[in-house]
Amino acid sequence: MKLDRILPFARLLLEKAVHPGDIAVDGTMGNGFDTAFLANLTGENGQVYSFDIQKEALENTRAKLVNEGLIKQCTLIHAGHELLSTYIKPEHAGKITGAIFNLGYLPGGDKSIITQAETTKTAIEQLFNHLAPEGIIILVIYHGHPGGSQERDALMDYVQSFPQEKAHILKYGFINQANHPPFIVAIEKR
Ligand code: SAM
Secondary structure (H helix, E strand, O other): OOOOOHHHHHHHHHHHHOOOOOEEEEOOOOOOHHHHHHHHHHOOOOEEEEEEOOHHHHHHHHHHHHHOOOHHHEEEEEEOHHHHHHHOOHHHOOOEEEEEEEOOEOOOOOOOOEOOHHHHHHHHHHHHHHEEEEEEEEEEEOOOOOOHHHHHHHHHHHHHOOOOOOEEEEEEOOOOOOOOOOEEEEEEEO
């Protein structure tokens, strides 16, 4: 298959946006796969801020990062991404080049703990203010689980009305797959 699947496409965009020494954000740390991916892009001279509300996610991610020699450049934050602004160091304000929010529930964890439209929107708003020009926020939107369609609809309303002079926003997804396939929304600051 020549077309990029969803997660490879998200990573392709992050590779374009995040370079050694950069500042990046993983809005939903989960089991740490995206944090590790970003930490490889920023290298030791950059920094990745990662958020999750579940202790289990922090424990799994910390173990993964230590094992892969990536912990030095990561700040793991046990708090909701809606509090992002309070955790970004002043010297990193306006310097974030890439961010990802893999929405939904923790794979292998409690499926009732899901990301919520209002807190996700708050996080995007705060993060957008901290983005560098041409910085990218990627939302991977899962909408097959209970509560997923409400978050999808609220986020789509939000991004579709986002001022076009402030950002380029695209949607990428397969349109003939069964079972509510996830899709991507990418927001690039102008
Ligand atoms: N990126 C992860 C990975 O690489 O494994 C997968 C993330 S998982 C789909 C979604 C995560 O979002 C869950 O671990 C959940 O606890 C977390 N979450 C839910 N609400 C959150 C919030 N307000 N702030 C930060 N994380 C949240």
